[in-house]
Amino acid sequence: MSDARDVIAGRAARELQPGEIVNLGIGIPNRIPNFLDPATEVFLHTENGLLGVGPRPVAGEVDVELIDASKQPVTLTQGAAIFDSAASFAMIRGGHIDTVVLGALQVSEAGDIANWMVPGGKALGVGGAMDLVVGAKRVIVTMTALAPDGEPKLIPACTFPLTAAGVVKTIITEHAVFRFVEHQLVLTELLDGATEAVVAAETSARYRVELA
Amino acid sequence: MPAQTTTAVAAIAEIPDGATIMVGGFGLVGAPLTLIDALVEQSTATNLTIISNNVGEAGRGLGLLLRQGRIKKAIASFFTSNPEAVEAAMSGALVYELIPQGTLAEAIRAGGAGIAGFYTPVGAGTELAEGREQREIDGVLCVLQPPITADVALVYATWGDGLGNLRYRRTAQNFNPAMASAAALTIAEVAEIGPVGSLEPESIHTPHLYVNRLVPSTIRLADLQGADA
Numbered sequence: 164m165s166d167a168r169d170v171i172a173g174r175a176a177r178e179l180q181p182g183e184i185v186n187l188g189i190g191i192p193n194r195i196p197n198f199l200d201p202a203t204e205v206f207l208h209t210e211n212g213l214l215g216v217g218p219r220p221v222a223g224e225v226d227v228e229l230i231d232a233s234k235q236p237v238t239l240t241q242g243a244a245i246f247d248s249a250a251s252f253a254m255i256r257g258g259h260i261d262t263v264v265l266g267a268l269q270v271s272e273a274g275d276i277a278n279w280m281v282p283g284g285k286a287l288g289v290g291g292a293m294d295l296v297v298g299a300k301r302v303i304v305t306m307t308a309l310a311p312d313g314e315p316k317l318i319p320a321c322t323f324p325l326t327a328a329g330v331v332k333t334i335i336t337e338h339a340v341f342r343f344v345e346h347q348l349v350l351t352e353l354l355d356g357a358t359e360a361v362v363a364a365e366t367s368a369r370y371r372v373e374l375a
Numbered sequence: 376m377p378a379q380t381t382t383a384v385a386a387i388a389e390i391p392d393g394a395t396i397m398v399g400g401f402g403l404v405g406a407p408l409t410l411i412d413a414l415v416e417q418s419t420a421t422n423l424t425i426i427s428n429n430v431g432e433a434g435r436g437l438g439l440l441l442r443q444g445r446i447k448k449a450i451a452s453f454f455t456s457n458p459e460a461v462e463a464a465m466s467g468a469l470v471y472e473l474i475p476q477g478t479l480a481e482a483i484r485a486g487g488a489g490i491a492g493f494y495t496p497v498g499a500g501t502e503l504a505e506g507r508e509q510r511e512i513d514g515v516l517c518v519l520q521p522p523i524t525a526d527v528a529l530v531y532a533t534w535g536d537g538l539g540n541l542r543y544r545r546t547a548q549n550f551n552p553a554m555a556s557a558a559a560l561t562i563a564e565v566a567e568i569g570p571v572g573s574l575e576p577e578s579i580h581t582p583h584l585y586v587n588r589l590v591p592s593t594i595r596l597a598d599l600q601g602a603d604a
Contacts, residue, residue: 211401227596228545234402247552249484252477287461288453294477297497324502
């Protein structure tokens with residue numbers, strides 16, 4: 164069996180088109196660069212103020228003043244541009260980011276996303292999550308099908324506080340690709356040898372099946 | 376008026392009890408570490424309101440000020456990087472306002488630019504919009520965000536000149552330019568202060584009219600992280 168997170172990241176990498184401006188969230192999306200076809204040149208944006216995020220630096224070449232939004236050191240690509248936070252979020256809010264790929268706690272069958280807060284949890288932060296899902300032209304959610312407690316994450320309606328309503332376009336789990344087609348949730352692809360029955364068992368949202 | 380070059384202790388001494396203070400940085404990157412250290416170690420100002428993306432880390436940066444019980448209220452987008460700040464907020468010991476990061480940056484920019492507020496779709500219809508004015512504009516639900524200003528801004532720049540012109544380096548820029556514009560008193564900590572004319576005019580990120588005090592930087596992020604390694 165393959166590593167679920169790598170299956171998801173590998174499939175998500177194939178969603179990206181050459182030349183796209185892409186913002187990757189923390190967690191699974193951060194693995195996507197490992198799977199990108201070198202011929203697919205995308206431009207990675209990070210909301211703390213950089214367009215042109217390069218690979219992680221090798222030891223000894225870390226610049227402590229050059230980080231991504233997960234506060235990890237990065238490098239600059241040729242042609243990278245740096246700007247302040249207000250400009251960075253103007254790019255996001257203004258619709259200049261083609262695709263954001265990010266994780267979620269829950270996604271509903273209406274395309275609502277909850278990914279910033281677990282009630283009663285120990286986290287208190289929203290960061291750029293709301294800005295990104297509202298502003299980006301395309302929102303791709305990468306997440307395991309089940310939460311750590313075994314509950315489905317693709318559900319009829321979110322029970323956690325919403326990040327935004329009706330913004331998700333594509334959902335990639337370790338077993339399936341779902342797309343919203345005219346506001347309807349559609350299972351379009353099975354991954355890693357999964358069957359329709361496997362996907363049905365781990366999904367409580369209503370969806371129709373249109374496998375390619 | 377040109378910025379006055381002074382020491383961290385003298386500049387920080389101008390901050391009174393009850394002041395609202397903006398502090399630049401994304402995590403510790405771009406944070407004015409020398410000024411924060413002076414505020415923690417050499418000032419007794421208390422009852423403070425802090426506006427910053429994060430409230431430092433546990434026991435580091437602004438996290439030290441929190442431990443001293445001198446922060447009354449914090450406005451930020453992400454408290455999670457300092458578990459002590461999350462705990463203080465949850466227990467009610469710290470009054471807090473959580474704002475989406477882009478809305479926070481734009482509200483500060485608006486504060487410096489004389490904009491009386493703006494409607495944004497970000498956060499509309501969510502828990503973070505509760506208690507705020509919301510209205511539909513062109514069919515999209517939006518929330519009204521007022522501008523954010525402060526009594527004092529503490530910012531960090533790698534390069535500056537004797538007038539107070541500033542130039543930031545790499546992703547240490549982040550919130551610093553907006554904050555420098557939005558406070559009554561802007562104190563800039565600068566790593567390399569050159570003579571007037573040493574910065575190319577087109578390369579200046581923050582023109583000197585925003586900057587009131589210039590303080591040479593003595594605590595560098597690289598040194599801090601080196602000490603941890």
